[in-house]
Amino acid sequence: MIQFITHFNERYGYVEGARLALEGGCRWVQLRMKDASEEKFVAAAEQIGKLCREHEAVFVLDDHAELVERCGADGVHLGKNDMPVDEARRLLGNNRIIGGTANTFEDIERLHRQGADYIGCGPFRFTTTKKNLSPVLGLEGYERIVSDMKAHGIDLPIVAIGGILKSDIADIMQTGVTGIAVSGGILNAESPAEEMKQFISLIKPNR
Ligand SMILES: Cc1ncc(COP(=O)(O)OP(=O)(O)O)c(N)n1
Numbered sequence: 001m002i003q004f005i006t007h008f009n010e011r012y013g014y015v016e017g018a019r020l021a022l023e024g025g026c027r028w029v030q031l032r033m034k035d036a037s038e039e040k041f042v043a044a045a046e047q048i049g050k051l052c053r054e055h056e057a058v059f060v061l062d063d064h065a066e067l068v069e070r071c072g073a074d075g076v077h078l079g080k081n082d083m084p085v086d087e088a089r090r091l092l093g094n095n096r097i098i099g100g101t102a103n104t105f106e107d108i109e110r111l112h113r114q115g116a117d118y119i120g121c122g123p124f125r126f127t128t129t130k131k132n133l134s135p136v137l138g139l140e141g142y143e144r145i146v147s148d149m150k151a152h153g154i155d156l157p158i159v160a161i162g163g164i165l166k167s168d169i170a171d172i173m174q175t176g177v178t179g180i181a182v183s184g185g186i187l188n189a190e191s192p193a194e195e196m197k198q199f200i201s202l203i204k205p206n207r
Pocket residue numbers: 003005030032034062063077078079080081082099100101102119120121122130159161181
């Protein structure tokens with residue numbers, strides 16, 4: 001499973017990036033548009049949501065649980081400074097996907113208690129896509145977290161995120177995580193759609 005996180009660069013905007021990821025075969029897009037006005041966020045969500053429906057892809061919003069219904073999104077990804085997962089669950093019900101961010105096993109325990117459907121776990125390495133990064137986990141970090149989860153009987157999909165490139169995929173999947181989330185590794189490639197195809201072909205499902 002691979003989740004494309006929207007961003008922009010000198011060549012592509014948010015919608016174009018999502019379109020290329022979908023053309024490359026991605027079936028899970030997160031609209032992440034930090035510091036955008038609500039108007040701009042909703043306008044991008046309308047376009048990306050339509051593209052996702054055309055490609056039968058899952059569409060989640062970053063941060064904005066309160067906009068999920070209005071944007072017709074499938075769910076939301078929530079970090080430590082966003083609405084708590086249990087509150088979002090009460091708001092959105094059981095039919096929407098709610099992901100939560102973890103940097104430690106303790107975060108995962110909390111998110112599991114609160115009812116998250118999956119965990120975005122990172123950063124794998126330094127990245128300029130996100131400000132105020134938590135400490136880098138590296139491969140050892142994922143190995144430790146996956147083993148702690150097994151020891152405590154916590155069975156939730158773990159999505160590795162942060163600075164992931166094609167050449168990292170085999171090693172990251174080897175740690176036992178479920179999938180990856182990526183932005184720059186796709187958007188900054190010479191051909192984003194082709195890069196997405198290659199990312200997908202390298203991910204051998206762990207579950
Ligand atoms: C899949 C996934 N994992 C982690 C994050 C980070 O979310 P958050 O900690 O809320 O930081 P911002 O993305 O909001 O800057 C994510 N968005 N997606």
